[in-house]
Amino acid sequence: MEGFPAMVLLFVMLGGTAASVPQPRRHKRDWLIPTKKLKENFEYSRGTYIAKIRSDKDEDATLYYTLLGPGASEPPVNLFVVEETSGLVYIRGKLDREERETYILTGVARFNNGSGAESRIDLRFDVEDENDNPPVFVPVPPATVKESSPAWTLVSRITATDADKANCSHSKIAYSMVKQEPSDGTDLFFIDRQTGSIYLKKENMLDRETQSSYILTIKGTDMNGAPGGNTGTGTIQVKVVDVNDNKPMLDKDEYSCSIVENTANVEVMRFKVLDADEEKTDNWLAVFDIVSGNELGTFSIKTDPKTNEGILMLEKPVDFEETPDIKLGVVVSNVAPFVGDGGGAGAGGGAGAGAG
Structure with missing residues (x-):
């Protein structure tokens, strides 16, 4: 039992005088x-x-x-x-x-x-800590990736947080791809298990003209993905950015028209352009050139900014007796350079004009 320490009084006789008696002390x-x-x-x-x-x-x-x-x-x-x-x-x-x-x-x-x-x-x-919190994904803005990008192109990164104790297995998250929408059975994307970074899986598999965006569903599992770990899901939209990988085409191979001699500064005809690239962008906007038959500068061609059509203009009067038949070579390209094999201008067409 705790309490005061035991004490003994000692008397020592020295020259007939008693020694001092020790006082009891309480230990703290x-x-x-x-x-x-x-x-x-x-x-x-x-x-x-x-x-x-x-x-x-x-x-x-x-x-x-x-x-x-x-x-x-x-x-x-x-x-x-x-x-x-x-x-x-x-x-x-x-x-x-x-x-x-x-x-x-x-x-x-x-x-x-x-x-x-x-x-x-x-x-x-x-x-x-108890593993009682699931991963919660941090909202991310839509990601963008150019069509025709090579494999291993970094698309974006998505991450989740876990309210459980940091730097332990309860908050260690492993990422996996759950779903790609739409899907034709081909997996276009994959995710790094540890970082949440999303990459293109295959080369030249994105085609904006076929599909312009995807929704990816990502799962995060704590306990570093171990069975029984808590899970959460998040989504990210991936927008496919257009590149000029479609050459513009004229809607006809040959055109014909007639002009009135001795007139000028009038519209002769229009050329309609077909282009699968994104409208109203430099990949779609047409640029026209007369490559043959216009050595005297009789004609000019420009692009209608509203319709993207080529407008052939008569700049100088034509004498029917001197030139009863005129053949022009016209080509069309885009404002943006072509990306892909071959490059260069788009389709050409022939325009025949007869003076009358």
Whole structure:
């Protein structure tokens, strides 16, 4: 039993004089300091006490114990409680590590008159993490990738967060591709399991003229993808950016018309252009050239900005007796350079004009 140390009075006779008698001294002893790790989501209110605080001065008088700090006297109030006279500490509810990972409480022991019996002591309780949170994906803006891009082109990166304890398996997320919409059975994209980076799987597989965008569904699994890990899903839209990989084509191989001699500055005919690239872009906008039959500059050609048609204009008067029949060679290209095999201008057409 703890208490005062045993003492013996010694008397030593020196020259007929008694030696001094040693005075009894009380050894100071510390509080009993709990070392405790607590589980989150565990119903402690049905269990026994989790810790005990005690001063050995309770052998001399009745002591009264209280707890101070967040979780006791401060919000969340009375989550931790102590029995006033026994010093037994209980939890009245469940703990959530994501709300609070550590509780540092102050234990106080007082005599009946309210005076302190000991110095105050800090009681630390650490809440152990439980894998109770699924990955949550961070919204990302639509990604863009050029059509005809090579394999391993980086498309975008999608990531998820996990509210469980950082730098442990509970928050270690592994990524996988769940679905590609639309899909014809060909997987065009793949995802890095560790980083969430999305890449093109195959070369030259994207064709904006066939499909201009995709929706990818990504799954994140914590526990580094282990069976039984919590999962969450996120989506990302991938827009296919047009490149000039379709040459413009004239709607006919040959055209014919008639002009009135001795007139000028009039529209002769129009050329309609077919181009599968994205409308209203430089990949679609037509540029026309007269490559033959116009050595004297009799004609000019320009593009109608509204219809993208070629407008053939008569710039100089024509004398029927001198030139009853005129043959022009016309080619069409785009504002943007052609991307792909061959390059160069698009289709050409022949225009025949007869003066009359």
